[in-house]
């Protein structure tokens with residue numbers, strides 16, 4: 001599979017984990033009330049093995065994944081701008097004081113469009129938010145998953 005982060009493309013930073021040619025670039029840690037993404041130093045291609053690490057929650061609850069922006073194929077895109085990025089900047093508070101160390105920034109649609117304002121809000125974004133139980137999400141053990149993915153990046 002071609003690494004989409006090495007080719008010229010605009011990435012959606014809230015793509016579904018099922019996306020073709022997607023990559024994992026963050027793991028959702030924090031709490032249910034205050035989720036915070038921990039960003040991987042390097043994006044990892046989505047594989048069955050990586051997705052299996054999300055259990056017992058679903059990959060979209062614990063991973064942030066990026067894939068090529070679908071542009072006109074996406075309900076949020078008006079042909080010029082991503083309205084999801086605009087709403088995030090408009091409606092959500094900032095949750096960090098410095099730019100998060102994000103490996104997809106160069107190609108991120110939200111960054112290209114909204115700049116720092118999107119990045120300062122980005123760590124609170126979860127693709128799917130099904131598991132209202134703190135215990136269930138803690139069972140997925142984000143810190144262990146993050147450590148596993150760091151190892152996968154190093155050995156990959």
Ligand code: SF4
Nearest residue numbers: 013102105108119122
């Ligand atoms: S908005 Fe910023 S922090 Fe979030 S994925 Fe894009 S570049 Fe990374």
